[in-house]
Amino acid sequence: MINTRVFPIAACCCDASASLDALYRRALPNAPDGYTPEHLDCPANRPVLRSAEGLSSNESSWLDARRNKTLDPMRDLLRRINIPNFDGPSYIDRNANNQSALPNIGIAVSGGGYRALTNGAGAIAAFDSREDNSTSPGHLGGLLQSATYLGGLSGGGWLVGSLFINNFSTVSALLNDPSHTVWQFDHSIIEGPDAGGVQLLDTASYFHKIEDQVSDKADAGFNRSLTDYWGRALSFQLINATDGGPGYTWSSIALADNFNQGNTPFPVLVADARAPDETVISGNSTVYEFNPYEFGTWDPTTFAFVPVEYLGSNFSNGVLAPSARCVRGFDNAGYVMGTSSSLFNQFLLQVNTTSIPNFAKSFITDLLTSVGKDNNDIADYSPNPFYGYHNSTSRNAQSNRLTLVDGGEDLQNIPLHPMIQPHRQVDVIFAVDSSADTDNYWPNGTSLVATYERNLNTTGIGNGTSFPSIPDTNTFVNLGLNNHPTFFGCNSSNTSSITPLIVYLPNSPYVFQSNISTFTLSYNTTTRDAVVQNGYDVVTMGNATVDPQWPVCVGCAILSRSLERTGTQTPEACTQCFEKYCWDGKTSSAKPPSYEPPFKGQAVKTSASIRQRGDVLMTVVASAMVGMMMLAL
Numbered sequence: 316m317i318n319t320r321v322f323p324i325a326a327c328c329c330d331a332s333a334s335l336d337a338l339y340r341r342a343l344p345n346a347p348d349g350y351t352p353e354h355l356d357c358p359a360n361r362p363v364l365r366s367a368e369g370l371s372s373n374e375s376s377w378l379d380a381r382r383n384k385t386l387d388p389m390r391d392l393l394r395r396i397n398i399p400n401f402d403g404p405s406y407i408d409r410n411a412n413n414q415s416a417l418p419n420i421g422i423a424v425s426g427g428g429y430r431a432l433t434n435g436a437g438a439i440a441a442f443d444s445r446e447d448n449s450t451s452p453g454h455l456g457g458l459l460q461s462a463t464y465l466g467g468l469s470g471g472g473w474l475v476g477s478l479f480i481n482n483f484s485t486v487s488a489l490l491n492d493p494s495h496t497v498w499q500f501d502h503s504i505i506e507g508p509d510a511g512g513v514q515l516l517d518t519a520s521y522f523h524k525i526e527d528q529v530s531d532k533a534d535a536g537f538n539r540s541l542t543d544y545w546g547r548a549l550s551f552q553l554i555n556a557t558d559g560g561p562g563y564t565w566s567s568i569a570l571a572d573n574f575n576q577g578n579t580p581f582p583v584l585v586a587d588a589r590a591p592d593e594t595v596i597s598g599n600s601t602v603y604e605f606n607p608y609e610f611g612t613w614d615p616t617t618f619a620f621v622p623v624e625y626l627g628s629n630f631s632n633g634v635l636a637p638s639a640r641c642v643r644g645f646d647n648a649g650y651v652m653g654t655s656s657s658l659f660n661q662f663l664l665q666v667n668t669t670s671i672p673n674f675a676k677s678f679i680t681d682l683l684t685s686v687g688k689d690n691n692d693i694a695d696y697s698p699n700p701f702y703g704y705h706n707s708t709s710r711n712a713q714s715n716r717l718t719l720v721d722g723g724e725d726l727q728n729i730p731l732h733p734m735i736q737p738h739r740q741v742d743v744i745f746a747v748d749s750s751a752d753t754d755n756y757w758p759n760g761t762s763l764v765a766t767y768e769r770n771l772n773t774t775g776i777g778n779g780t781s782f783p784s785i786p787d788t789n790t791f792v793n794l795g796l797n798n799h800p801t802f803f804g805c806n807s808s809n810t811s812s813i814t815p816l817i818v819y820l821p822n823s824p825y826v827f828q829s830n831i832s833t834f835t836l837s838y839n840t841t842t843r844d845a846v847v848q849n850g851y852d853v854v855t856m857g858n859a860t861v862d863p864q865w866p867v868c869v870g871c872a873i874l875s876r877s878l879e880r881t882g883t884q885t886p887e888a889c890t891q892c893f894e895k896y897c898w899d900g901k902t903s904s905a906k907p908p909s910y911e912p913p914f915k916g917q918a919v920k921t922s923a924s925i926r927q928r929g930d931v932l933m934t935v936v937a938s939a940m941v942g943m944m945m946l947a948l
Contacts, residue, residue: 343563346563347643350644350647351531352627352643357635357641361635361641362625363634367613370739377575377581378463381577381581389461391444395452419463419742419743421463423468424438425469425470425758426728427471428834428836429835430749430756431470433850434846434853435470435747436489437486437854438745439478440850441458442458446485447487453855453860453863462745463580463741465582466731467582469655473652475582477489479568479571480553480648490843492555497554498552498553500839504549504837506518507522528558539695542695546654550648553652563649564646564647582606583733585602585603586655586721587725588600588617588717599776602614602722604732604733609621609623610623619701619705624643626646627642627643632704654694697715697718699717728765729762731782735770735782742877743873743876745820745854755830755911757797757822757823758821760786763785763817763819784900786898790902796898797910798821800820802818816872824849824914826917826919827921841920864892868892871886
């Protein structure tokens with residue numbers, strides 16, 4: 316039986332009071348006027364675009380601090396893992412003065428709505444040494460503290476954003492928030508939070524606040540889209556602040572001491588460029604990233620970055636006109652998280668196919684009309700900061716408008732793109748996949764296939780990135796590669812440039828059937844906690860009860876590229892791990908039967924189940940729409 320840990324527990328962290336206290340020391344609400352962007356005088360050193368020819372000076376300086384801060388936790392993690400006949404701590408000590416020799420770790424959390432948030436939260440809790448029991452035998456606490464980069468997309472982006480905007484809190488602190496203001500998913504995002512009154516009136520007040528905030532942005536002269544509403548609604552659940560923290564910005568992460576001192580990984584969210592009437596496929600989309608310093612893309616199309624703090628400013632050909640003022644506050648944290656998950660706007664567009672009351676349909680239709688149906692699932696980043704820049708290659712250089720969509724619309728549902736950039740020199744990526752690829756909402760490797768195929772695209776969109784070979788999705792299912800951890804890229808000699816090892820960690824049922832529809836927008840607390848617990852077990856293989864050697868194999872994956880660079884012989888235990896977990900190149904491409912993975916442990920009990928699928932989602936909306944209708948009266 317799997318020896319699981321249970322969420323939430325009263326003393327959830329090594330120091331519960333300190334962790335909860337950290338939850339209240341949030342990122343800075345540094346926007347000048349709440350949700351409304353504002354034109355202000357520019358700093359003396361006026362912001363400009365830079366070409367994506369390398370890392371920014373800010374990221375490079377931050378890396379110097381972060382890489383040093385990973386030494387102690389990596390040394391401790393390897394000590395606890397205890398690779399047979401290999402002294403991991405001594406290896407770190409011998410190479411401590413040479414950052415380029417040491418392992419460089421990334422963690423990427425896929426999209427998939429609340430399923431991805433909660434499953435990913437379990438993975439992050441398992442990797443976090445601050446969590447109670449996470450450093451016990453068979454566990455992997457310290458991997459998060461050893462990582463340099465942490466990427467999120469859609470639901471995974473909500474997780475990453477919520478952690479950082481809440482001062483890099485622990486997962487347990489967010490689950491156990493005594494104020495009950497964050498991660499309370501039992502109230503649908505459409506219904507709004509419970510304010511202690513009649514829910515109908517609470518919902519009306521909730522949407523009134525959101526509408527006021529979004530309207531103020533429009534009144535200030537900035538385009539609005541459905542993502543404004545979606546992002547504001549997300550913030551009420553993800554940010555521990557009054558009214559969803561309308562003044563909290565993505566760039567404020569860079570002002571937090573915890574981040575500045577290199578005590579956290581580098582957070583990155585991903586979105587795709589797409590015009591409202593365009594079809595996105597993995598081979599033609601420009602992938603953009605949001606990090607604490609910049610917004611932009613490494614792709615050879617736009618190939619540029621702009622300071623994220625000054626999004627909304629009127630750049631042209633990479634600079635601001637001498638008379639132009641700077642805009643601040645456009646990079647609202649909820650809007651950025653909503654941009655990376657704007658696919659969820661689609662549920663509003665499906666209203667006429669549902670059985671909710673006609674008056675509710677009429678209200679949503681009016682909302683769509685007022686915002687503009689051509690905006691459906693896009694996020695509007697006008698004025699385009701890349702206007703007139705790289706005219707010969709950029710698809711958006713002559714457009715005043717830049718529109719973005721969910722980062723998974725190109726099928727790259729795991730945010731690997733930022734971590735395979737050669738300038739970042741990432742050795743190993745722990746890829747947590749909560750995608751709903753199969754008919755039963757389990758992953759089947761589609762995201763890895765999409766990234767691999769994009770890298771091979773003859774248009775050159777990969778721009779020098781390298782990615783290991785990936786088999787077709789039928790092979791994933793037929794060979795069970797999506798039912799347990801699998802390593803891709805074990806033999807680096809098969810590639811001619813820097814290629815990270817991919818540790819694929821697919822969602823599978825250890826203690827709970829966590830294959831919940833992406834479009835399920837409410838989880839009761841016991842279901843939320845069960846998915847988190849299952850995610851913990853997915854990445855630890857049930858705290859090493861499924862495979863006692865799994866922690867050793869994780870250590871080997873961490874060290875693999877570093878051992879090659881330093882000319883260190885691979886330990887025999889690692890050779891055995893690679894034989895067990897590396898994809899061996901075999902394929903089985905016949906159409907597989909319906910994928911129904913069995914439990915790997917004993918199922919946990921939950922209260923009333925929320926096994927509804929996406930087509931049932933709209934029944935949740937009906938009661939909420941009554942409150943929304945009150946706003947129209």
